[in-house]
Amino acid sequence: MVEESFTVMDNIKLCEGVYKMTLMPSSGYAQSIKCGQFMAVEVPCRQDSLLKRPFAIYNYDEEKRQISFCYKVVGKGTEHLSRVEKGQALRGAYPLGNGFKIDEGQKRVILVGGGVGIFPLYSVFKAYPDKVFYSVMGFKERCDVILTKEFEERSSELILCTEDGSMGEAGFVTEALRRNIERIMPDLMLCCGPRPMLKALKDVMRNYPHIPVQVSIEERMACGIGACLVCACAVRKNGKVVNKRVCRDGPVFSLYEVEL
Amino acid sequence: MANLEVTFCGKKFKNPVIAASGTFGFGREYAEVYDISALGGIATKGITLKRREGNSPPRIAETYGGILNSVGLQNPGVREFLEKELGFLKSHGTVVIVNIAGSTEGEYCEMARLISRSEADMIELNISCPNVKEGGLTFGSRPESIESITRLVKASMEGDMPLIVKLSPNVASISEVAVAAEEGGADAVSLINTITGMAVDVRTRRPVLANITGGLSGPCIKPIALRMVYEAYRAVKIPIIGMGGIMTAEDAVEFMLCGASLVQVGTANLIRLDACKRIIEGLEKYCLENGIKDISELTGSLITE
Ligand SMILES: Cc1cc2nc3c(=O)[nH]c(=O)nc-3n(C[C@H](O)[C@H](O)[C@H](O)COP(=O)(O)OP(=O)(O)OC[C@H]3O[C@@H](n4cnc5c(N)ncnc54)[C@H](O)[C@@H]3O)c2cc1C
Numbered sequence: 001m002v003e004e005s006f007t008v009m010d011n012i013k014l015c016e017g018v019y020k021m022t023l024m025p026s027s028g029y030a031q032s033i034k035c036g037q038f039m040a041v042e043v044p045c046r047q048d049s050l051l052k053r054p055f056a057i058y059n060y061d062e063e064k065r066q067i068s069f070c071y072k073v074v075g076k077g078t079e080h081l082s083r084v085e086k087g088q089a090l091r092g093a094y095p096l097g098n099g100f101k102i103d104e105g106q107k108r109v110i111l112v113g114g115g116v117g118i119f120p121l122y123s124v125f126k127a128y129p130d131k132v133f134y135s136v137m138g139f140k141e142r143c144d145v146i147l148t149k150e151f152e153e154r155s156s157e158l159i160l161c162t163e164d165g166s167m168g169e170a171g172f173v174t175e176a177l178r179r180n181i182e183r184i185m186p187d188l189m190l191c192c193g194p195r196p197m198l199k200a201l202k203d204v205m206r207n208y209p210h211i212p213v214q215v216s217i218e219e220r221m222a223c224g225i226g227a228c229l230v231c232a233c234a235v236r237k238n239g240k241v242v243n244k245r246v247c248r249d250g251p252v253f254s255l256y257e258v259e260l
Numbered sequence: 261m262a263n264l265e266v267t268f269c270g271k272k273f274k275n276p277v278i279a280a281s282g283t284f285g286f287g288r289e290y291a292e293v294y295d296i297s298a299l300g301g302i303a304t305k306g307i308t309l310k311r312r313e314g315n316s317p318p319r320i321a322e323t324y325g326g327i328l329n330s331v332g333l334q335n336p337g338v339r340e341f342l343e344k345e346l347g348f349l350k351s352h353g354t355v356v357i358v359n360i361a362g363s364t365e366g367e368y369c370e371m372a373r374l375i376s377r378s379e380a381d382m383i384e385l386n387i388s389c390p391n392v393k394e395g396g397l398t399f400g401s402r403p404e405s406i407e408s409i410t411r412l413v414k415a416s417m418e419g420d421m422p423l424i425v426k427l428s429p430n431v432a433s434i435s436e437v438a439v440a441a442e443e444g445g446a447d448a449v450s451l452i453n454t455i456t457g458m459a460v461d462v463r464t465r466r467p468v469l470a471n472i473t474g475g476l477s478g479p480c481i482k483p484i485a486l487r488m489v490y491e492a493y494r495a496v497k498i499p500i501i502g503m504g505g506i507m508t509a510e511d512a513v514e515f516m517l518c519g520a521s522l523v524q525v526g527t528a529n530l531i532r533l534d535a536c537k538r539i540i541e542g543l544e545k546y547c548l549e550n551g552i553k554d555i556s557e558l559t560g561s562l563i564t565e
């Protein structure tokens with residue numbers, strides 16, 4: 001884990017309001033990154049956005065020493081980041097958090113992502129090239145649909161859905177999952193998405209308690225390294241509810257343990 | 261080379277920079293980022309007698325030039341702290357200040373007694389936490405209760421461990437509360453804790469923090485903190501630790517000029533992980549450039565006429 005300066009190699013628009021930024025650490029030294037980890041990026045020169053913004057590491061290229069993350073413009077920090085230009089310098093800390101972990105015996109892995117929740121999932125393809133992946137991706141409408149090609153190329157099957165039915169299957173991603181899970185019967189599920197989706201997912205998975213589900217959780221952060229305790233997530237372990245740090249103990253938790 | 265060392269309540273600090281309570285955990289995470297033995301001292305996350313889970317999230321909001329937090333004293337409790345965390349902190353050869361918060365006088369006294377028997381260096385009495393309902397600020401807002409809790413805690417401590425009382429800015433007169441701490445027997449005062457505030461999300465029409473209110477910290481509070489350190493310095497004889505919005509070495513010097521012997525750096529650590537280290541380096545440079553041989557010369561040397 002380091003905090004250092006990066007050079008912006010690219011900051012491209014994926015669709016309206018969603019961008020992909022590629023960074024190269026100025027130190028020239030690339031940290032080793034685990035899939036599902038994240039980085040915290042400083043918003044340059046904004047007195048109303050002093051804290052770094054956490055983003056899942058989307059891809060990392062050890063040879064080129066480049067890291068990329070994808071982000072949706074939702075507020076002032078991301079709005080400002082979207083206007084950052086190639087060649088500019090940005091500060092950030094990485095790699096942070098625990099990441100996804102796939103055990104040896106887990107061969108068939110299903111990825112379930114809702115909206116910008118698909119971003120943390122992409123890095124598992126590269127980290128676990130020997131697994132068989134199934135991807136279920138959900139978006140609001142056609143114009144939000146992104147990165148399907150990237151996921152399709154690396155999955156043995158891709159199920160795409162939009163809430164309004166303008167592309168792929170119609171309805172929520174969790175409903176598409178409900179229709180397909182018995183057929184796929186994965187050994188493991190990795191997921192990320194908004195809270196309502198995670199709640200619905202918990203409900204779908206009630207019938208399949210033997211399938212472990214790892215979920216990447218989002219919470220507002222400050223230090224990003226586990227020291228300030230602002231990023232609490234209630235986790236139930238052995239019947240007791242304790243607050244865990246999303247930035248350090250997470251962002252990946254067992255879906256069955258997090259209190260949503 | 262300028263001398264950055266400061267002797268404060270009989271304890272030797274390598275330099276006047278202390279990592280502020282609540283922003284530095286128990287040092288473990290920052291130790292992975294840089295060598296924390298460079299610090300003058302470390303003030304721990306606020307410790308309570310029993311383990312606390314803290315408030316519900318969101319616990320953080322941003323405002324112009326600052327942040328609001330409502331962590332609510334999440335900590336493992338004093339016994340687990342002494343067993344599992346203190347040894348690690350002490351192994352870095354930096355002054356360890358244990359920040360404590362209670363909900364009753366009895367809790368404060370029991371913790372102080374336990375810590376005074378440990379290898380910690382100092383206790384910082386947090387009677388100014390705005391984020392817990394019981395205790396905290398209720399002890400820290402009235403001069404009479406500050407004097408009485410300070411006296412009780414001091415009496416329950418064994419040995420000669422110095423006691424720092426951390427003052428709240430959420431009071432009518434900072435000089436009065438500083439004097440109350442001094443009369444209660446405090447060896448030093450530290451100020452300021454966060455200023456109670458709130459943030460609103462106009463899209464959802466809800467407060468940003470689940471706790472509704474939180475403690476404001478960061479650069480936006482510096483002018484208030486400086487004024488309070490300046491007033492406290494003129495009111496008491498015991499030494500002062502100044503804090504509130506310190507981001508750079510220049511900010512730290514401002515606090516020292518207003519009367520602080522040492523400074524704490526809080527929010528800056530969250531923004532730049534190596535903030536304390538950079539401030540220490542900056543202080544060294546400031547002393548060299550300004551012909552200051554001993555950094556303690558700065559304390560209270562503000563020219564006002
Ligand atoms: C571990 C982790 C990984 C993330 N990965 C991605 C990613 O790959 N791509 C992506 O687009 N977003 C990701 N996010 C969310 C992203 O951090 C926020 O969208 C971003 O910080 C908002 O910044 P802002 O200044 O634009 O918004 P602000 O103006 O600060 O707030 C606007 C809105 O964004 C929400 N928000 C603010 N901070 C966070 C936060 N830390 N987590 C969740 N929501 C927040 C708030 O609810 C608020 O309504 C991730 C969050 C976490 C915790």
Ligand SMILES: Cc1cc2nc3c(=O)[nH]c(=O)nc-3n(C[C@H](O)[C@H](O)[C@H](O)COP(=O)(O)O)c2cc1C
Nearest residue numbers: 280281282306329386452453477478504505526527
């Ligand atoms: C996230 C956070 C947690 C804090 N927790 C504590 C605490 O447990 N005990 C305490 O005395 N002060 C606590 N504080 C207050 C700081 O120690 C400090 O007094 C205050 O933030 C002002 O300094 P700053 O502007 O440099 O942050 C906390 C501050 C922040 C930002």
Ligand code: FES
Nearest residue numbers: 222224226229247
């Ligand atoms: S953001 Fe500081 S502990 Fe997680």
